[in-house]
Amino acid sequence: xxxxxxxxxxxxxxxxxxxxxxxxxxxxxxxxxxxxxxxxxxxxxxxxxxxxxxxxxxxxxxxxxxxxxxxxxxxxxxxxxxxxxxxxxxxxxxxxxxxxxxxxxxxxxxxxxxxxxx
Numbered sequence: 001x002x003x004x005x006x007x008x009x010x011x012x013x014x015x016x017x018x019x020x021x022x023x024x025x026x027x028x029x030x031x032x033x034x035x036x037x038x039x040x041x042x043x044x045x046x047x048x049x050x051x052x053x054x055x056x057x058x059x060x061x062x063x064x065x066x067x068x069x070x071x072x073x074x075x076x077x078x079x080x081x082x083x084x085x086x087x088x089x090x091x092x093x094x095x096x097x098x099x100x101x102x103x104x105x106x107x108x109x110x111x112x113x114x115x116x117x118x
């Protein structure tokens with residue numbers, strides 16, 4: 001079955017950096033066919049879009065709140081997608097989720113907690 005396993009979350013001070021990883025396995029089709037995205041959900045708020053990357057990695061999109069600070073990338077050989085997060089702010093505190101999408105197939109990971117606090 002499809003598995004998306006996020007890692008790399010933790011506690012970081014404001015202004016710090018973290019790199020999240022999402023390891024994918026069990027896809028019906030090759031990983032490189034899937035649109036990969038990161039979402040986040042803060043306590044008491046709805047899940048929101050953070051970043052996405054197309055199958056080839058040539059096109060990326062970001063939420064305005066993270067543009068210029070976060071960078072999404074993917075390794076289609078290692079079946080992994082990354083989220084490099086720099087200049088972190090307290091408002092970035094949330095559970096971060098990896099998402100894989102292809103046609104009507106839509107998969108989610110279990111999430112990794114990111115806490116930005118001094």
